C-alpha cells in the first residue's frame with residue numbers, strides 16, 4: 001500500500017503524449033501563424049538577409065516560387081513589409097503608398113495567386129522616410145503627431161483599397177487607430193478590412209535584425225519617444241485599452257517572449273479581441289543562434305517559446321518560424 005497522499009499525484013495526468021496535449025488550454029495550429037515577409041522593389045530579387053538566417057528579400061516576380069510550397073503546406077496568412085531601395089525617400093514617406101511600389105504590387109500579386117491567403121500589411125513610414133522615423137517630424141526632429149496620423153491613415157487606406165485584408169500600424173503615433181478606422185469607413189472599407197494595432201510595442205533591442213533587413217534604422221536619435229519604455233507595464237495597459245476604444249479589431253503585443261506579462265494583461269483587458277503577439281527578428285535570431293551553439297534543439301525551443309505565448313493568452317503569433325511550423329504541425 002502506498003504511503004503517498006492522493007493529492008500528491010499529478011503525473012498520472014500527463015504520462016501519455018495525448019494526455020499531455022490535453023493539458024494545454026490552447027494548442028498551436030497553422031491558423032494561428034502569420035508569416036512576416038519582406039518585399040523589395042527589384043521584381044526579380046531573391047536575396048538572403050544576413051541578420052535573419054533563412055529569411056530573404058523577395059521581388060514580386062519571385063513570389064510564386066517563394067510561396068507555392070508554403071501555401072501547399074497550409075500557409076494561411078502573411079504580413080507584408082516593404083523594403084524599397086530604388087525610390088526617392090522624403091520627409092513624408094511618399095513611396096509608402098506608391099501604386100507601383102513593392103507592397104501594393106505584392107498585395108495584388110498574392111491575391112491573384114492565392115485568393116484564400118489572408119494578407120496583412122504593416123503600416124509604417126520608417127522604411128520610406130529620408131530620416132528613418134516612423135512619422136513626420138517637426139524641424140527640431142520631434143514627432144509631429146497630427147500630420148503623421150493623417151499620412152499613416154492615407155497609407156492604410158491605399159493598402160486596403162489594393163485588397164489587403166488587414167492593415168497593421170506599427171508606427172506608434174497617438175490617435176492613429178481612431179484616424180485609420182475613420183478613414184477606412186470613409187473609403188467604404190470599414191467592414192472589409194481588419195485593423196490590427198501594434199498596441200503595446202516596446203522600444204526593444206530585439207528589432208536589430210529587422211532594421212538591417214528593412215533598411216529602416218533612424219538616421220538620428222531613437223524611437224523612445226513613441227515606442228513604449230520596456231519597464232512600462234502601466235502604459236502598455238493604457239495603450240491596449242485606448243486602442244480597443246479607438247476601434248482596433250486585433251490587439252498586438254511586441255516583442256513577445258520578454259513581454260509575456262503584457263500579453264497576459266492584454267488578454268485580461270481586451271478579452272473579446274483576438275490577441276496577437278510578434279515574435280520579433282531578434283527573438284528569432286536568438287533562438288536560431290542558441291540552437292546553432294548547441295544550447296538546445298531548435299524545434300523544441302521554438303515550440304516552447306510559442307506555447308508560452310499561447311499560455312499567456314495570445315491567439316495569433318507573428319513568427320519567422322512559420323515555414324518550419326508548417327512542417328512540424330499537422331493542423
Ligand SMILES: NCc1[nH]cc(CCC(=O)O)c1CC(=O)O
Nearest residue numbers: 124126170206207210280281282
Ligand atoms: N516600425 C517598423 C517595424 N515594424 C516591425 C518592426 C520590428 C519587427 C521585427 O523586429 O521582427 C519594426 C521595427 C521598428 O519599429 O524599429
Ligand SMILES: [Zn+2]
Nearest residue numbers: 124125126134
Ligand atoms: Zn516604423
Ligand SMILES: [Zn+2]
Nearest residue numbers: 138143144145
Ligand atoms: Zn506639433
